[in-house]
Amino acid sequence: MEAKTEENANSEKSIFDIIAQGDLAEFKDFLAQRKGDVNFFDENGMTALQHAAYKGNKDMVQLLLDRGADVNSGKHEYNYTALHFGALSGNSEVCKLLLDAGAKPTATNSVGRTASQMAAFVGNHHTVATINNFIPRTEISYYSVIQGQQTESYLPSILVDPLHKFVLGVNIHPVRLALNLQHTPGLLENADKVSKVLELLCKREMTRGSDTNEVMAFKYHYLAYILRELHNIKDRKDKEEKKHDIVELFCKRLLKPGKDGVSLDFMDAFLKDCVREFPYRECTTFHQMVTSLTSKDPPTALSVINCTINGQRGFVDAIPYCNTCGEEKPAKKCSKCKSVQYCDRQCQRMHWFVHKKACNRESSAPTPATNSKANIDTNELSSELQNLIAG
Secondary structure (H helix, E strand, C coil): CHHHHHHHHHHHHHHHHHHHHCCHHHHHHHHHHCCCCCCCECCCCCEHHHHHHHCCCHHHHHHHHHCCCCCCCCCCCCCCCHHHHHHHHCCHHHHHHHHHCCCCCCCCCCCCCCHHHHHHHCCCHHHHHHHHCCCCHHHHHHHHCCCCCCCCCCCCHHHHHHHHHHHHCCCCCHHHHHHHHHCCHHHHHCHHHHHHHHHHHHHHHHCCHHHCCHHHHHHHHHHHHHHHHHHHHHHHHHHCCCCCCHHHHHHHHHHCCCCCCCCCHHHHHHHHHHHHCCCCCCCHHHHHHHHHHCCCCCCCHHHHHHHHHHCCCCCHHHCCECCCCCCECCCEECCCCCCCEECCHHHHHHHHHHHHHHHHHHHHCCCCCCCCCCCCCHHHHHHHHHHHHHC
């Protein structure tokens, strides 16, 4: 009997080697042969799920969760959870899977740090934003059910998933949010109802007592503010009986430069108004934003809001951004001047009314005459090849 127990123990330990090697086929075979509990522990109290999360292996994490792995196991010698390890891996999709499965973002390790704080410590900023922006789907679905004396729910059930996805978004640039809404017309068509639900969620976050989340409350307010503005534009255009794409009108207004040809004055004023209209003016988050915006040399309102929602981060200047919507590491460059970057053709087209003058100047600049063959920039060539591969 003892031999059989030792054999089982050795068999269970082999899963950690399989995870370390990243062999998904062998991993699936192992789970197929093992029925029942998959909460295997190594000598440090680290589970198979925690190993898979640390490796950033999304497929293995999903398979273990499907088999009932304990997402909040607390037997690790330093109290790290699977979410801590997922955060350290830098894989935001792994973190999202763990959070969807019920991982507690507030759990701390032996030095009192949450998964988000550990991710920030090692510079995994996108992972930080993913964790900090997460809310369970039930928070949204609550408003799709008739409550008390209501005759109808606040939110049509068909909009629960689109709104949940909208709220979870990490890129909070107003142009990106508007473009996301353009791809989910149900939210735009029901903007009045959706913005009302966001306001209710904001109030709910501010009345949780010791669990109050001021940052998430402000995010709900911010999303509702943008939705209301789009709804107002639509109402004005309907009264004028003009057929216009309201998202394009909104985006081009935000992207139009000021008198200096650079500063986005309208966007800055719009976002400052958003901060000013936050109803919970006594909270710490509001005071911090106002202090930043009224300082001697204030940052842009967008940067203040982004830091509030997604946290401070270093080395921002080293990260390329889409010139239209602020998405990180955009896939394409302007094919004419190669000096600005975009996510896709839609973002490039949206920004062309701003960029075309500078683009024409740069592309028409005379190049030095030379008898020798043109030098090839290998870095640019490599970048272009990657753009072609990415489509």
